Amino acid sequence: MLKSMLTKETVVVEDTCDTWxxxxxxxxELLKNTGAIEESYITAMAESVEKNGPYxxxxxxxxxxxxxxxxxxNEACMSLQVLKNGVSFGHKERDPVTLAFAFGAVDAKLHLQALxxxxxxFNDEERxxxxxxxxxxxxxxxxLNE
Structure with missing residues (x-):
């Protein structure tokens, strides 16, 4: 499932991102450009961090x-940003973030399979x-495809 979601269109390596x-x-935007989500989903992700902190x-x-x-x-999806310089989300122990995955699910079953x-x-330390x-x-x- 990850192989079909994480592709050239949904993975970037960034060294200029400076804020969460x-x-x-x-x-x-990576997901929106594929048609998998609407603009409202991006807004909702940002509002969730603002409201609930860096959970x-x-x-x-x-x-x-x-x-x-x-x-x-619109469909199950995932993107990945590799943040070369790291970005602070405000988490005391886990910042800076260097891997930012965005995930959208349409149902619980698919959600659990992807997670x-x-x-x-995440359990493969070397990789x-x-x-x-x-x-x-x-x-x-x-x-990602190993």
Whole structure:
């Protein structure tokens, strides 16, 4: 499932992103450009961080950006930004974020399948470290598809 969601169109390697707001915007735009989400979903992700704080920073250096399906998800989707310089979301222990995944689900079953595969990636320390340090999209895609 991750292989079909994380593609050349939905993965970027950035060294110029400077705020969490820009990270959310870019991650959302990657999904919007594929037609998977509406603009309202990007707004909902940003509002969720503003309202609830940095709870989306789920592990050291990793954010899982999301909102509710009814906020504008057209199909199950995921994007990844590799943030070379890291971005602060305001989490005391887990900042800076260097991997920002954006995720949209249309139902609970698909949601759980995608998250399970993502957790397998998060548990592979070596692959995760390489992903955080990759230099380009092609290198990131190789690591994601291992």
């Amino acid at each position: 707001q820009n990270a959310v915007l870019k991650a959302g 989306m920073v789920i592990a050291p250096g990793i954010a899982l950006l999301h909102a509710r399906p009814e906020d504008g998800v 399970q595969q993502l957790m397998e990636l 995760l470290t390489k992903l955080k340090n990759c230099e380009n999209v092609e290198e990131a895609l190789v690591l």
